[in-house]
Amino acid sequence: MIGKACRPRARSRGADVRVALAAVVLLLLWQGSVGTIRSSSAPEGAQASQNLVRHGRDVYLAHCAVCHGESGDGNGMAAHMFRIRPRDFRRGLLKFRSTPSGSLPTDDDLLQTVTQGIRWTGMVGRADLPESDRKAVVQYLKTFSPRFAAERPASRVAVPPAPPKSRNLMAEGLRLYRDAECAKCHGDRGIGDGPSAPGMKDDWGWPTRPSDLTWRPLKRGSAPAEIYLTIATGLSGSPMPSYGDSLDGQEIWALVSYLESLVSIEHRLSPLRQLGEEQAGWMVVRMHGMMGPSMMGPGIMRRMPRMPMMR
Secondary structure: OOOOOOOOOOOOHHHHHHHHHHHHHHHHHHHHHHHHHHHHHHHHHHHHHHHHHHHHHHHHHHHOHHHHOOOOOOOOOOHHHOOOOOOOHHHOOOOOOOOOOOOOOOHHHHHHHHHHEOOOOOOEOOOOOOHHHHHHHHHHHHHHOOHHHHOOOOOOOOOOOOOOOOHHHHHHHHHHHHHOOOHHHHOOOOOOOOOOOOOOEOOOOOEOOOOOOOOEOEOOEOOHHHHHHHHHHOOOOOOOOOOOOOOOHHHHHHHHHHHHHOOOHHHEOOOOOOOOOHHHHHHHHHHHHHHOHHHOOHHHHHOOOOOOOOO
8 A cells, every 4th residue: 555664475384495495406406516526527536546657657667677676576687786686665665765764755755766866776866767757657666565555654754954063063973973872883983884784684684784974975865954864764674773763853963963074075976976886777777778678687687797885
């Protein structure tokens, strides 16, 4: 009626029910579409992962199996020529990691080893391979050990900033070297001639020797931060334990400072120089590339001269 406010007509209960049902139907349809998207994208991700591993297998067979073996057991056709045996990947024990003792390495750790190699050994760095190949072979390497499917790497060990160099820091490092009984393996002079050195074996029963700490690079390289990580994390599969739980960051840096004082200028070698068994490692790379696996049997390798013991 004109002159009176118009009141909205009350909506019936049936209309409310219809609206509610429509909202439920729309919600179900939306959730179904999301599920469809997820289910369709999941196989794509799995397929991409499978393709990466398959590519990594091709890279491994072309470049790695000659030393490490097709099954990753460290018993490839060229393994006989090295004093330091190629790594057996099947137990998931990798020396050079940024993770605590007992943990798996990260993908970046494995990529660093593939790229830079391990100095003084036949494991030469393959920075010459495309990065996509190196990343793919890292994924394939992880298929050799069930640990990688069952475990995840722990968080990386933090490396604090190095303190300023000083005589006090070096003296503290010498004290820790003695207290931690490093000389039992590495000797009083750090040259690897400690009383425990003779007859030392790794976790596979192969003969091994403590590193001569008076040379650079060491197996992991020359950077003090890398030496810090070796002390903090240990070298899995070898007699070198971790000191990450018994020494704090300042103490580890003091020990690094002392170890650096043992190295003369003459013993600081160029990173471009081939050291120890690296020459033999590169020879395997070249011969394998030229002749292929059929010509790389144990017979030809046993006739190769042995290289001096690595540092």
